[in-house]
Amino acid sequence: MRRIGDAPLVRRLLIGAALLLSALFLLLPLVAIFAQAFSQGVMVFWENVSNAFTLHAIGLTLVIALMTIPICLVFGVALAWLVTRFSFPGRRILQTLIDIPFAVSPVVAGLIYLLLYGRNGWIGGWLDSHDIQLMFAWPGILMVTIFVTCPFVARELIPLMQAQGSREEEAAVTLGASGWTTFWRVTLPNIRWALLYGIILTNARAVGEFGAVSVVSGAIRGQTNTLPLHLEQLYQDYNAVGAFASAALLALIALLTLAAKAGLEWRASRREAYT
Amino acid sequence: MSIRLQNIAKHFANTQALEPINLDIHEGELVGLLGPSGSGKTTLLRIIAGLENADRSPQPGKILFGDRDVTNVHVRDRRIGFVFQHYALFRHMSVYDNVAFGLTVMPKKRRPSNGEIRARVFRLLEMVQLQHLANRLPAQLSGGQQQRVSLARALAVEPDVLLLDEPFGALDAKVRQDLRRWLRRLHDELNFTSVFVTHDQEEALELSDRVVVMSNGRIEQIDTPDTLYRAPKNRFVFEFLGDVNHLEGRVRDGVLTCGDAHLNVDLPDGDEELLLRPHEVRLAEEPSAESHLPVTITAISPVGAEVRVELEADWLAKPWLATVRHADFERLHMRRGQRLFAHPRQWHRFKEDAKTPEQQARVA
Numbered sequence: 001m002r003r004i005g006d007a008p009l010v011r012r013l014l015i016g017a018a019l020l021l022s023a024l025f026l027l028l029p030l031v032a033i034f035a036q037a038f039s040q041g042v043m044v045f046w047e048n049v050s051n052a053f054t055l056h057a058i059g060l061t062l063v064i065a066l067m068t069i070p071i072c073l074v075f076g077v078a079l080a081w082l083v084t085r086f087s088f089p090g091r092r093i094l095q096t097l098i099d100i101p102f103a104v105s106p107v108v109a110g111l112i113y114l115l116l117y118g119r120n121g122w123i124g125g126w127l128d129s130h131d132i133q134l135m136f137a138w139p140g141i142l143m144v145t146i147f148v149t150c151p152f153v154a155r156e157l158i159p160l161m162q163a164q165g166s167r168e169e170e171a172a173v174t175l176g177a178s179g180w181t182t183f184w185r186v187t188l189p190n191i192r193w194a195l196l197y198g199i200i201l202t203n204a205r206a207v208g209e210f211g212a213v214s215v216v217s218g219a220i221r222g223q224t225n226t227l228p229l230h231l232e233q234l235y236q237d238y239n240a241v242g243a244f245a246s247a248a249l250l251a252l253i254a255l256l257t258l259a260a261k262a263g264l265e266w267r268a269s270r271r272e273a274y275t
Numbered sequence: 276m277s278i279r280l281q282n283i284a285k286h287f288a289n290t291q292a293l294e295p296i297n298l299d300i301h302e303g304e305l306v307g308l309l310g311p312s313g314s315g316k317t318t319l320l321r322i323i324a325g326l327e328n329a330d331r332s333p334q335p336g337k338i339l340f341g342d343r344d345v346t347n348v349h350v351r352d353r354r355i356g357f358v359f360q361h362y363a364l365f366r367h368m369s370v371y372d373n374v375a376f377g378l379t380v381m382p383k384k385r386r387p388s389n390g391e392i393r394a395r396v397f398r399l400l401e402m403v404q405l406q407h408l409a410n411r412l413p414a415q416l417s418g419g420q421q422q423r424v425s426l427a428r429a430l431a432v433e434p435d436v437l438l439l440d441e442p443f444g445a446l447d448a449k450v451r452q453d454l455r456r457w458l459r460r461l462h463d464e465l466n467f468t469s470v471f472v473t474h475d476q477e478e479a480l481e482l483s484d485r486v487v488v489m490s491n492g493r494i495e496q497i498d499t500p501d502t503l504y505r506a507p508k509n510r511f512v513f514e515f516l517g518d519v520n521h522l523e524g525r526v527r528d529g530v531l532t533c534g535d536a537h538l539n540v541d542l543p544d545g546d547e548e549l550l551l552r553p554h555e556v557r558l559a560e561e562p563s564a565e566s567h568l569p570v571t572i573t574a575i576s577p578v579g580a581e582v583r584v585e586l587e588a589d590w591l592a593k594p595w596l597a598t599v600r601h602a603d604f605e606r607l608h609m610r611r612g613q614r615l616f617a618h619p620r621q622w623h624r625f626k627e628d629a630k631t632p633e634q635q636a637r638v639a
Contacts, residue, residue, distance in 0.1 A: 172365070
């Protein structure tokens, strides 16, 4: 007997359609980015990339990502721990609140931060009188980046930690382990793959975030321009090669992230097959 | 080390999981906590372990290990060994590392040297007959092997008391039997005080020095398996410890009548319910002067030392179960659909209203 949908014609049609769509919507644009970036030769590409403003944008983007990741990591682990290991009133509401950054448009998030922490904002006014500037400076960019990326780690961990339960941790404690030892030797090894996966997603989003950052950064070249903002400016200035050179860099970071993610998934599946 | 519980109670939100309980467990004793699910037995075990806190109000209870008051001592300092129902082995650690865990997390002052840890772990693995699997991961072991690892892991830290939560619940029948005997031997050899939770009466009766029967957060009876089975204090204990046949009817002038069935009893007039164990039902071809209980055989299971026969009759609300010797089974040529007469050898009766439940047994 043949399974439903297993006729050779149906199979070829479906696979063909999938390949065609992937090529049109995923592969072709990616190729186009690199083609455009190198359209006037490697030297022009290199000139654009090694431009001082571009270098600064790359640096700022990476620094923001590097600062975002540890903060989201600690926040995500603590939140997942809280939600899966304790029961308290409001637990469900908290679990729903985690998703707010996913539900809200990043531009709206940026505007809210501007409203709160900008010079005329509720908190910003007070900060301004103490000579602290958050908006239109790197702290603002960091704040909104954290806002849009903070659910990733917790979202990865919560289902896993729920499924694993707290029995192993209880066992560790009955054997005399301290809370810290239990976390390092029992909890962390059990969640490490999900944790890495969450970090990869966080990094991808932190590097590529445009909407929220564009509202709060002010996009001052050489000061508060991240790579996505810089790209957009170059494009508005009719510098197609420059814009696509930056785009190629962003695409490259995305590809590396995807490769890391695929590598982790491959390792995880091998571990499962092994155990 | 002895365990003494005084006035231990537990609430979860608005439900009372445990009514105030007092319990003494002697040094070296193996005690089974037996009850249906929801009876509070696991909660009680977790309170002894310190994984759960007993209520502090209206009045705080007390837990003593020997002379040591451990009521407010954290789990990690109570010096207990806890064996979980689903083993709870550290899945990313080898069997060796699992067993060594309790020794490696000791504070530096008390921690044995690496060589000593190694020797101790292998001694324990030898005891549970798993030294050849020291490098395996838990997922590569069978359920019975995993449970033995978890026992070795709990014993590695030389606990004062060993607590086991449904230790054999997740294993198949044959492995369960073997592990049960093996645990009993181990207990007799090492002579630690242990408490285990089970919902399996047979397991509790076979393994324990004394059994604590629980229901609805209350202790119903604490006794040796033998006393428990022969002299249950109330109807719950009697019914929980084995199969029970019910005979309901009205007594008048020393005769209990139920439909076309009747039985001579020396009880005052009124409604009565008599209880019989399957082995207390004798089957014969004729009624007697004492009893007239016609039944029909509806199912026969000849497996084991005795034949289990299911009986039905229109005067019975629920079918009866009788166990018959193979010799009697053959002598009466029992078969399905056959009509016979049941003769109680003995029956029991519990008065629900009386403060101290009363059991009456008489030989018929």
